Amino acid sequence: MALVVQKYGGSSVADAKSVKRVAKRIAEAKRAGNDVVVVVSAMGDTTDDLLDLAAQISPLPPKREMDILLTAGERISMALLAMATNNLGIKAKSFTGPQAGVLTDAAYGKARIVDVVPHRIRTTIEKGQVAIVAGFQGVNRKEDDVTTLGRGGSDTTAVALAAGLGADVCEIFTDVDGVFTADPRIVPTARKIHRVTYEEMLELAASGAKVLALRAVEYARRYGVPLHVRSSFSGAPGTLVSGTYGDLIDPNAPDGDKEEDVMEDPLISGVAHDRSEAKITVTGVPDKPGMAARIFEVVAASGANIDMIVQNVSAASTGRTDISFTLPEGSGPSALAALRDVKDEVGYENLEFDDQIGKLSLVGAGMKSHPGVSARLFGAVRDAGINIEMISTSEIRISIVTRADSLDDAVRAVHTAFGLDSADGEAVVYAGTGR
Numbered sequence: 001m002a003l004v005v006q007k008y009g010g011s012s013v014a015d016a017k018s019v020k021r022v023a024k025r026i027a028e029a030k031r032a033g034n035d036v037v038v039v040v041s042a043m044g045d046t047t048d049d050l051l052d053l054a055a056q057i058s059p060l061p062p063k064r065e066m067d068i069l070l071t072a073g074e075r076i077s078m079a080l081l082a083m084a085t086n087n088l089g090i091k092a093k094s095f096t097g098p099q100a101g102v103l104t105d106a107a108y109g110k111a112r113i114v115d116v117v118p119h120r121i122r123t124t125i126e127k128g129q130v131a132i133v134a135g136f137q138g139v140n141r142k143e144d145d146v147t148t149l150g151r152g153g154s155d156t157t158a159v160a161l162a163a164g165l166g167a168d169v170c171e172i173f174t175d176v177d178g179v180f181t182a183d184p185r186i187v188p189t190a191r192k193i194h195r196v197t198y199e200e201m202l203e204l205a206a207s208g209a210k211v212l213a214l215r216a217v218e219y220a221r222r223y224g225v226p227l228h229v230r231s232s233f234s235g236a237p238g239t240l241v242s243g244t245y246g247d248l249i250d251p252n253a254p255d256g257d258k259e260e261d262v263m264e265d266p267l268i269s270g271v272a273h274d275r276s277e278a279k280i281t282v283t284g285v286p287d288k289p290g291m292a293a294r295i296f297e298v299v300a301a302s303g304a305n306i307d308m309i310v311q312n313v314s315a316a317s318t319g320r321t322d323i324s325f326t327l328p329e330g331s332g333p334s335a336l337a338a339l340r341d342v343k344d345e346v347g348y349e350n351l352e353f354d355d356q357i358g359k360l361s362l363v364g365a366g367m368k369s370h371p372g373v374s375a376r377l378f379g380a381v382r383d384a385g386i387n388i389e390m391i392s393t394s395e396i397r398i399s400i401v402t403r404a405d406s407l408d409d410a411v412r413a414v415h416t417a418f419g420l421d422s423a424d425g426e427a428v429v430y431a432g433t434g435r
């Protein structure tokens, strides 16, 4: 008998009919002899709707109240799903994040899980019942307040419970058949990836592939939880996320450079895109030691996580330079305010804010040992007539910034240039609004 944690995303439980359909899948897994723990997201776009509602009430709502509001979404779906499962003759009980023992720090809106003490979930399993847990939420023990784990956080709840319970597998059920070489909503010819390492999935998720939340992948890697990403709308096998690049290297290969002998190792695992960042440019910064340090100290203190940074060569005649960086769009206003406060101290000339940017990232562990990847990427973007505004790289990723309205074309061009297009028909998107 296996212990399975199944997570169903919002688009899988968007309405009453879908809730009943998911209940059937849960019943099948239980009747097949497994112990089943389910994590469920809020129905459809409920979380976005609640955010919109709050914005109509208050421009800057207290974070504590915001979290109490948002956790309501998952409480609705967990109770309905438990009712639907009971209707099928399978005993099921729903639990909020706090009841399930998901303990977090106090960072409302982006709380980190610090421990999982799933006593009630264990007792439920021991009674032969299905435990249905509200995703995306926990409790901050110090204040005894509910917290949320950041967007997409139900994935993290599922992985954390799977680790805490020692589950055999954590299945992430969503509205596409697995992790693809690009978002199927943008690239219909995207190909399903059968297996991907934690390392590559981390880069994909960090670069905007929202099929898995970044923290969930980090957690899975740390605790060695294998993930199976698949569709709740089909029976097709999905994508296995597990292992490291080293595991793919054939131990029986003749000696020499083992990386050369990686079996079936694709050069590129995928192309991710991200529309959620903005760019700030500080113009006319005096080109002398300490200025960049001061600018980024101030931005960091405003709570922004900086992604890419570009500093232009200073014009010798003026002794001044421009510094641009990207950050999450939502962090823009506070970062700008913080920079305005030090305008005289730093002596820069101007601040520009641009939220019409898009980021494309090419990810693949194989690119470590292959020259010419950047040249091919830049060539593809050039041939599509798209301008590159910023570039950054890591060992297994190259990212570029373009205009937001060119991003989809850039993703398709790069996907084709690396031979990732599938010949066997279009990738299916079963549901969801892509919001």
Ligand code: ADP
Binding pocket: 008, 009, 010, 011, 012, 041, 152, 173, 174, 175, 176, 178, 179, 180, 181, 182, 183, 184, 185, 208, 209, 210, 211, 212, 270, 429, 432, 434
């Ligand atoms: P859920 O509601 O199940 O949590 P999400 O909307 O969070 O679903 O994630 C699934 C979506 O992720 C897909 O519908 C797809 O549009 C998007 N996505 C982005 N990049 C990828 C990718 N590389 N492979 C598959 N899906 C992707």
Ligand code: ASP
Binding pocket: 009, 010, 041, 042, 047, 048, 073, 135, 136, 150, 151, 152, 153, 154, 155
């Ligand atoms: N409902 C939350 C969100 O929309 C959590 C999740 O779906 O994973 O971000």
Ligand code: MG
Binding pocket: 009, 152, 155, 210, 211, 212, 213
């Ligand atoms: Mg999700």
